[in-house]
Amino acid sequence: MSNLSFNDQQKAQELLEAIQFFSHKGWSPATSTNYSIRLETPGKILISRSGVDKSRFLKTDLIVINEQGEVDPVSAGAGIKSSAETEIHTALYQRFPKINCVLHTHSVLGTWLSQKYVKSWEIKFQDWEIQKGLSGIQTHLSSVVLPIVNNHQVMSDILAEMEPNWERQPHGFLIAGHGLYTWGETVAEAKRHIETFEFLFELKRLGE
């Protein structure tokens, strides 16, 4: 990590604190979930390595990869690999040049709702003040749509299913029976999106 610029070190620290917060909330059980930031060096991404218990996650568990998802020589080591879901992170960075953070959580509520609503391919939220936690949403009166795609073990299949949803400019998406992806221009913005969606999931459950 010492090879990172001062700004990147700060962003990595912020990411680590977000990971600890999600773990504390119970949104990253059983070594699941993954998180990343775009580094200042073009084409480099810092991402959580695979298989680590997020309640014991350390800054040294963040590894450098390139845009193809390959582990950079600075991070290479025995047993060190990035998550199988790395391809989703790299695809999101490619699609949205302005974003600098991608977060993926597995909360019980998000997972349950994603199966419940998978046949409608989306969950809609309206009239909740918290929706303003999503960037660009100015009023509780707008409706927020969170797309749902089927779960696949092949990441390109998940991405292919997301393809028709991009024109709706979603702030994230759910993978059915699996978890939530969201992103932002900063770690703080992406974290705010996770918290906003989780709050909306609670409200949806109460309305069931």
Ligand SMILES: [Zn+2]
């Ligand atoms: Zn996952």
